[in-house]
Amino acid sequence: MIHSRYDFIIAGSGFAGSLAALAMNQCGYRVCLIEKEKHPRFAVGESSTPIADMILRRLADKYNLPFLEKISRYGSWQESYPEILCGIKRGFSYFSHVRGSKFITDKNHSNTLLVAASSNDLDSDTNWYRADVDAFLVQKVLEAGIDYLEQTNIVNADESQGMMTLSIQSDDQAGYLSCNWFIDATGSPDLASDLFDIQSSSEHFQTNSSAIYSHFQNVIPWTQYLKQQQDISIQKYPFNADHSALHHLVDEGWMWNLRFKNNLVSAGFLIDLNNHRTDNLRENPETSWDKLLSGYSSIAKCYENAQLAPIPGRFVVTGRLQRQLEKIFNSRWIALNHTAGFVDPLHSTGIAHTLSGLERLLELFNTKDQQIQVIHNKLERHQSALSHEFYLIDLLVAGCYLSRHHFNLFHAYTMVYFACTISYEQSRLAGHLPDTYLNAADLKIRKLVEESWQDLLEIMEHGPDQKQISGFIRRTRERIEPYNIAGLLESDKENMYHHTAVSLK
Ligand SMILES: Cc1cc2nc3c(=O)[nH]c(=O)nc-3n(C[C@H](O)[C@H](O)[C@H](O)COP(=O)(O)OP(=O)(O)OC[C@H]3O[C@@H](n4cnc5c(N)ncnc54)[C@H](O)[C@@H]3O)c2cc1C
Secondary structure, X not given: OEEEEEEEEEEOXXXXXXXXXXXXXXXXXXXXXXXXXXXXXXXXXXXXOHHHHHHHHHHHHHOOOHHHHHOOOHHHHHHHOOOOOEEEEOXXXXXXOOOOOOOOOOOOOOOEEEEEOOOOOOOOEEEEOHHHHHHHHHHHHHHOOOXXXXXXXXXXXXXXXXXXXXXXXXXXXXXXXXEEEEEEOOOOOHHHXXXXXXXEEOOOOOOOEEEEEEEEEOOOOXXXXXXXXXXXXXXXXXXXXXXXXXXXXXXXXXXXXXXXXXXXXXXXXXXXXXXXXXXXXXXXXXXXXXXXXXXXXXXXXXXXXXXXXXXXXXXXXXXXXXEEEOOOEOOOEEEOHHHXXXXXXXXXXXXHHHHHHHHHHHHHOOOOOOOHHHHHHHHHHHHHHHHHHHHXXXXXXXXXXXXXXXXXXXXHHHHHHHHHHHHHHHHHXXXXXXXXXXXXXXXXXXXXXXXXXXXXXXXXXXXXXXXXXXXXXXXXXXXXXXXXXXXXXXXXXOOEEOOOOOOOO
């Protein structure tokens, strides 16, 4: 029987839980990290972004965690930790497919969009092989002397006398651990529901999607496939599309492909539940996957000799992905972002959003010996910020689902997201820490996104025809103009953006 007292107990050793433990330990707090599984283990959520990497660099500096700086760029990652698997991610690429037809495009890349997020491979973002990255961070937790319990379940939580006491159980021990604060980094609403009866809801989200995904070997690179097609030119691509978060837009929704250095590929289909049924996904994931692929011969060609990778060696099928907890804290419990909620993987907001929430929470506990009411007031503001963020991400993503059958429209709506990222990056570069991810609570950003969403809803209601699409593109160009340092939506760009990335610190 163990019984110890901590400042913070953190449940969940995904990257967020481990980073929370490491940073709080550096602040002089006594920390314990509890994981119910065992590392290395499969995890999804692999594609980082310039914002995620900016935050990693700041956390590295502020909490003296230099290894975070190293993994914030592909070049320094390879130099320092070549054994931790990742892939180069130079930006975002989108390819629009028609069900039943081979992928085609024209010299203006009408069905293709490439958006660079870095200007060279060395400075680029990365696709994280989460089994390795998360195990690496847990290793750092152990090296820092932080108490770490693996394969341990938290079965009860009891608050009394100004502290939280958790009952824990594993195969070889049971006991009680007490803390001033219990941080929930489990990436799921389940623990909050079991321990505190806090509910999660989905209904208020516009986005409505579920996923089927896994890791694969022997997937033919998409650019290799394109090169073999006489009628498709990839000369003007700003980067190798396999070195990106590669999105295939399909009738059912979209598909992600993230390639790691050893040619392992993370891939998943997102199904738009507003228009498609997923009855068969759970009962028969293999057949469902093959059926999805079979509608798109060009993608299917890349997967004709592919096999499931040994880890996880199976398909993962989700229910509706959108969820948000009704509250993210109580008197002694706080949920990190991915516990608090999630929208959808489109445009890879997850890691950056998670890190931005963690960064804000760490600021909140930066000052020691604060009165509990002061902390609760700050948490109230944190919760409100998070709600703004989920709301904004939801509209940004839902509009992409809605517009995806008209690629010009999708392109224009996607640029609203990139305008938000530029706004946020610029705020950080100007030296202040934004209150919200993507400046979601900024009135001008809200107006930009809400107007774009309403505009889209209106033109989608009856059509839209070419004239309406052109009007939407023109209005979007005007709306994003204050943030548009990258020539977004300029016609001479031909859907190829070489320089959206500001020079990030
Ligand atoms: C289908 C899908 C695709 C995604 N793709 C992307 C992407 O491409 N890019 C991106 O940026 N984001 C993506 N995301 C989001 C991304 O997964 C999250 O932002 C990220 O995983 C959050 O990390 P985390 O450490 O907070 O939580 P998690 O990665 O969820 O880690 C939680 C940890 O807690 C442990 N745990 C769970 N329950 C308990 C418990 N009761 N007690 C103790 N430990 C527990 C788990 O075993 C795990 O180790 C995606 C999400 C989904 C669902």
